[in-house]
Amino acid sequence: xxxxxxxxxxxxxxxxxxxxxxxxxxxxxxxxxxxxxxxxxxxxxxxxxxxxxxxxxxxxxxxxxxxxxxxxxxxxxxxxxxxxxxxxxxxxxxxxxxxxxxxxxxxxxxxxxxxxxxxxxxxxxxxxxxxxxxxxxxxxxxxxxxxxxxxxxxxxxxxxxxxxxxxxxxxxxxxxxxxxxxxxxxxxxxxxxxxxxxxxxxxxxxxxxxxxxxxxxxxxxxxxxxxxxxxxxxxxxxxxxxxxxxxxxxxxxxxxxxxxxxxxxxxxxxxxxxxxxxxxxxxxxxxxxxxxxxxxxxxxxxxxxxxxxxxxxxxxxxxxxxxxxxxxxxxxxxxxxxxxxxxxxxxxxxxxxxxxxxxxxxxxxxxxxxxxxxxxxxxxxxxxxxxxxxxxxxxxxxxxxxxxxxxxxxxxxxxxxxxxxxxxxxxxxxxxxxxxxxxxxxxxxxxxxxxxxxxxxxxxxxxxxxxxxxxxxxxxxxxxxxxxxxxxxxxxxxxxxxxxxxxxxxxxxxxxxxxxxxxxxxxxxxxxxx
Amino acid sequence: xxxxxxxxxxxxxxxxxxxxxxxxxxxxxxxxxxxxxxxxxxxxxxxxxxxxxxxxxxxxxxxxxxxxxxxxxxxxxxxxxxxxxxxxxxxxxxxxxxxxxxxxxxxxxxxxxxxxxxxxxxxxxxxxxxxxxxxxxxxxxxxxxxxxxxxxxxxxxxxxxxxxxxxxxxxxxxxxxxxxxxxxxxxxxxxxxxxxxxxxxxxxxxxxxxxxxxxxxxxxxxxxxxxxxxxxxxxxxxxxxxxxxxxxxxxxxxxxxxxxxxxxxxxxxxxxxxxxxxxxxxxxxxxxxxxxxxxxxxxxxxxxxxxxxxxxxxxxxxxxxxxxxxxxxxxxxxxxxxxxxxxxxxxxxxxxxxxxxxxxxxxxxxxxxxxxxxx
Numbered sequence: 001x002x003x004x005x006x007x008x009x010x011x012x013x014x015x016x017x018x019x020x021x022x023x024x025x026x027x028x029x030x031x032x033x034x035x036x037x038x039x040x041x042x043x044x045x046x047x048x049x050x051x052x053x054x055x056x057x058x059x060x061x062x063x064x065x066x067x068x069x070x071x072x073x074x075x076x077x078x079x080x081x082x083x084x085x086x087x088x089x090x091x092x093x094x095x096x097x098x099x100x101x102x103x104x105x106x107x108x109x110x111x112x113x114x115x116x117x118x119x120x121x122x123x124x125x126x127x128x129x130x131x132x133x134x135x136x137x138x139x140x141x142x143x144x145x146x147x148x149x150x151x152x153x154x155x156x157x158x159x160x161x162x163x164x165x166x167x168x169x170x171x172x173x174x175x176x177x178x179x180x181x182x183x184x185x186x187x188x189x190x191x192x193x194x195x196x197x198x199x200x201x202x203x204x205x206x207x208x209x210x211x212x213x214x215x216x217x218x219x220x221x222x223x224x225x226x227x228x229x230x231x232x233x234x235x236x237x238x239x240x241x242x243x244x245x246x247x248x249x250x251x252x253x254x255x256x257x258x259x260x261x262x263x264x265x266x267x268x269x270x271x272x273x274x275x276x277x278x279x280x281x282x283x284x285x286x287x288x289x290x291x292x293x294x295x296x297x298x299x300x301x302x303x304x305x306x307x308x309x310x311x312x313x314x315x316x317x318x319x320x321x322x323x324x325x326x327x328x329x330x331x332x333x334x335x336x337x338x339x340x341x342x343x344x345x346x347x348x349x350x351x352x353x354x355x356x357x358x359x360x361x362x363x364x365x366x367x368x369x370x371x372x373x374x375x376x377x378x379x380x381x382x383x384x385x386x387x388x389x390x391x392x393x394x395x396x397x398x399x400x401x402x403x404x405x406x407x408x409x410x411x412x413x414x415x416x417x418x419x420x421x422x423x424x425x426x427x428x429x430x431x432x433x434x435x436x437x438x439x440x441x442x443x444x445x446x447x448x449x450x451x452x453x454x455x456x457x458x459x460x461x462x463x464x465x466x467x468x469x470x471x472x473x474x475x476x477x478x479x480x481x482x483x484x485x486x487x488x489x490x491x492x493x494x495x496x497x498x499x500x501x502x503x504x505x506x507x508x509x510x511x512x513x514x515x516x517x518x519x520x521x522x523x524x525x526x527x528x529x530x
Numbered sequence: 531x532x533x534x535x536x537x538x539x540x541x542x543x544x545x546x547x548x549x550x551x552x553x554x555x556x557x558x559x560x561x562x563x564x565x566x567x568x569x570x571x572x573x574x575x576x577x578x579x580x581x582x583x584x585x586x587x588x589x590x591x592x593x594x595x596x597x598x599x600x601x602x603x604x605x606x607x608x609x610x611x612x613x614x615x616x617x618x619x620x621x622x623x624x625x626x627x628x629x630x631x632x633x634x635x636x637x638x639x640x641x642x643x644x645x646x647x648x649x650x651x652x653x654x655x656x657x658x659x660x661x662x663x664x665x666x667x668x669x670x671x672x673x674x675x676x677x678x679x680x681x682x683x684x685x686x687x688x689x690x691x692x693x694x695x696x697x698x699x700x701x702x703x704x705x706x707x708x709x710x711x712x713x714x715x716x717x718x719x720x721x722x723x724x725x726x727x728x729x730x731x732x733x734x735x736x737x738x739x740x741x742x743x744x745x746x747x748x749x750x751x752x753x754x755x756x757x758x759x760x761x762x763x764x765x766x767x768x769x770x771x772x773x774x775x776x777x778x779x780x781x782x783x784x785x786x787x788x789x790x791x792x793x794x795x796x797x798x799x800x801x802x803x804x805x806x807x808x809x810x811x812x813x814x815x816x817x818x819x820x821x822x823x824x825x826x827x828x829x830x831x832x833x834x835x836x837x838x839x840x841x842x843x844x845x846x847x848x849x850x851x852x853x854x855x856x857x858x859x860x861x862x863x864x865x866x867x868x869x870x871x872x873x874x875x876x877x878x879x880x881x882x883x884x885x886x887x888x889x890x891x892x893x894x895x896x897x898x899x900x901x902x903x904x905x
Contacts, residue, residue: 002718005717005718006717006718006721006722006725007716007717007718007721009721010721257552258551260552261549261550261551261552261554261555262549264550264555265548265549265550268548269548279749280749283749283750283753284753471753471755471758472758473752473753473757473758473759474752474758474759474761475749475752475762476752501554504548504549504550504554505550505554505557505558505561507548508548508550508554508555508558509557509558509561509562509565512558512562513562513565513566516562516566516731516732516735517735517748518747518748518749
């Protein structure tokens, strides 16, 4: 269900009034959960099992982590077998028994269930070990492994198998990894579950933050499940942190008229970005990127720049709508985009672009690796690793790996440049902004291209092909220019002009009429594929 | 990704601050409501079409129901007969002056007594939606309604097959009930269709697309060859042109204007019994609606190209046709079921060629029921 479709409007017409009607009862959280599961199940009800599995496991892992001492005990096997904590003993018995049962079923049961059962045996055995060792670190490890395994299987398995099989073939080794689709139970279709990268990261942040002592344990399963799959941000973020969103679910939010006016404002801007801008730009970009070999240099260059704006409008439009919907219900979701194309350095860009993801990698990858505390070389190594993972997070293809590596390289270069007084003080801000925009646009080629071969072809043709008429509609150019100008004025000393009531009313009315008259249909959001 | 960038998670709500308060929202709603209400009405007042005695809805505007509604309103009620139906009445293979309404006018000795209000691609289930949602002007009129048995000639034509292929005029179909097995659309498409038929603004927006932008959205139009640097507003026109008299796809000089035998062999048709036919049920509901709106309706059944059927298939069709006539008579609805035209006057299973229409008009005027009714 997409935010800009009529079924979603009907969905909200049911969900919102019931939500407000339940404000004096304890049913508002179950209602939000039911609504969220319905929202997700509309796409594919079978994959609700996956969300439920991930949620349940992390909920219980943190509950078990809570039973373990903060400082890990010295592990002695004889000592381990004497359980002082009854809950851990029960957990051990259940997980060990379940692991044995799953193992037996894997051996004796139908072949179609074997891979799933073996994966369960692995997780259950780890859990039994966690109960045995009474180690917080082990519970955390299980959560990380489980969530990453889900991601690895559903998002990367095909890519990994394909590349490893090619490598094995090159090494003349006869063994081959199976196609992931053959590992699905009962022959279910192997699909990438929408939003898997978002809800697994959100759930994972809870276990990591609890382990570190940054988040409280949530004792109510329904509340925790609502946090993991809160429908406005379930499909494409922003990736919320437990310490920010979970406390908001403790009591019914205070609802004021401003919730609706603010939420409506955010939703309208998001809707306009998606329907009027992103979908329009896609009409120009898609045909060019589908057949790059037939395009001239100017068309490829302009399509690349247009894609940069398309993905910005698409993704930031989605998060604006998500934040607007949450705001209408009295909840605050974190800011995800802050005029990224006005960034003056790549570091600045990543503090403005997909903020919830870049801060996730900062907090859970970059800083744990040592951040910038251990000298330049290690800082660069940490940056490189963080951006490499960020690239892979976006998709299972070499193009995304290269995209991540390019950003890592770019951030290192701008970081070095910023150390020089000349660059810092003498180079005009506009030039820096243009430089960052040009670099980011260049990297979008790898992000958007269908394959590595296509990406290199596009780069080659931009440099060598004839400069034929790109046939980019003037209306499209004008719309993007107006948006850029708006952002530019907003960050300048003329901001007051845009904040005038009549200007706001005029802009909002114009956007609504434009959407009604010209919107180009219900194309899905780009970031849903991640 | 600097650790010091902790401000990223601060609870900032707005960037660029297009933030409206309640009063401003009211102003926005008022402005938009006025625009949505006024624009279609203003446009309807200003737009003109080149109407002539043989005017019919231009082919490109077959799905422009907003325009069709205005076309029906425009047709004067007094002593005029609206000829309603699908492409057989519209005249798929012929020019405007080769369609049935032209020859009816000619036979009656009038210039525009019979008005061509046929719609290309229509069928009974869509016809029902068209007249229910866009036929407000069909009240107290004299209506010649065509019933084309083609739509019951197979389960596919009757839209009973789950894998039915592409369907025309889906926005006119019942979106919820009765269920049409061949109509596959997601909830968004169905809800959009329901909203469009109830909010004239959306119909008007589609009218602009059909009339000015080559049946595509304005945004798609800007991407069409030659349009990239054109001003979309300059393409707006307040004049609807009549169908061209030199249409290469239609008329005696077109390649398509030839007897069916040139392309088709006699065939066996899997006629759907009337009691289980979705199309026939829709046709019955349409007739009932038109009558309830005090229209004087005469139904023209066929004439279907019986030459196209195999020998053993004809009795099945005849029985079906007789059942249709029997039902119409039982409901006291005047009807004509002329004998089939000569084989060489059909272009396909149901569309006559120009001479076929001329002969059909003569046959109708020879029919006492028709003569009495049309006076």
